[in-house]
Amino acid sequence: MRGIKKKISLIAALILLCFVVQADAKQSDFYGQVNKFTVYGYCACKKCCGKTDGITYTETKAMQDRTIAVDQNSIPLGSTVLIYYENSLVGIYQAEDIGADIKGDKIDMYFDSHSDANDWGVRECEVIIVDAKG
Numbered sequence: 001m002r003g004i005k006k007k008i009s010l011i012a013a014l015i016l017l018c019f020v021v022q023a024d025a026k027q028s029d030f031y032g033q034v035n036k037f038t039v040y041g042y043c044a045c046k047k048c049c050g051k052t053d054g055i056t057y058t059e060t061k062a063m064q065d066r067t068i069a070v071d072q073n074s075i076p077l078g079s080t081v082l083i084y085y086e087n088s089l090v091g092i093y094q095a096e097d098i099g100a101d102i103k104g105d106k107i108d109m110y111f112d113s114h115s116d117a118n119d120w121g122v123r124e125c126e127v128i129i130v131d132a133k134g
């Protein structure tokens with residue numbers, strides 16, 4: 001009897017796992033692969049955001065080396081995202097903001113200062129979503 005119960009719970013766990021994996025795959029077409037994104041720099045100034053409080057769409061405080069703005073249809077908010085430029089890792093970022101002009105394969109990367117954001121400018125990057133939360 002115990003053996004059967006164990007088997008049933010194992011099968012139930014496997015079925016559950018399948019659903020979880022499927023749900024994850026549905027969250028983003030870009031999940032788990034290397035994707036080309038155009039990455040823009042932005043800061044918390046009026047010019048970049050139209051406001052200056054530095055609070056993201058998900059109500060976190062925007063932080064350099066962590067915050068990126070994304071199109072939720074491409075990268076679900078809350079996702080952990082690796083960004084590479086010219087084959088080297090720029091950093092590990094959190095999708096916690098959105099932007100009016102950030103659609104599809106575009107990402108806005110947060111910087112503390114406007115001049116640093118300008119220095120970054122616009123770059124074609126390789127992006128891997130390592131954890132797609134939705």
Ligand SMILES: [Zn+2]
Pocket residue numbers: 042043044045046047048049113114117
């Ligand atoms: Zn700015």
